[in-house]
Amino acid sequence: NHILADKRRQLEEIVSETKKDEERLRLQAKELEPQIDARTLTAFKRIRKNARNGLGVVYIQRNACGGCFNRIPPQKQMEIKMHKKIIVCEYCGRIMIDPDLAGISTEQ
Known part of the structure; x- marks a missing residue:
């Protein structure tokens, strides 16, 4: 059970690290949509x-x-x-x- 909690914590760290990149890419996609x-x-x-x-x-x-x-x-x-x-x-x-x-x- 402690292994599951440890893995969840690691996953939350990874998600928080990539959140900034994901938001930047979503914004970039919104800017490009009118050109398509x-x-x-x-x-x-x-x-x-x-x-x-x-x-x-x-x-x-x-x-x-x-x-x-x-x-x-x-x-x-x-x-x-x-x-x-x-x-x-x-x-x-x-x-x-x-x-x-x-x-x-x-x-x-």
Whole structure:
């Protein structure tokens, strides 16, 4: 029982540390919302609400969707890398982006 209390205390410390960052990011998101067209924004919010982990935009990890981990065909990956249009995962419906766009370095 004392282990549970200790773990809860650790969790509360972590939450309080990240609270400031979370509030800053929420404010930043509110500032960016007017720049996004209404249809895309409502679709994004709907996707986030229905997603199990709350991620509406995911990047490709090991040739698979970062949300549902289903394999993405090479042609679809090329379309995502070209940044011409918004591509959604045909399995989970999340918006997929290139890892470079997300600021993640790809190790190949």
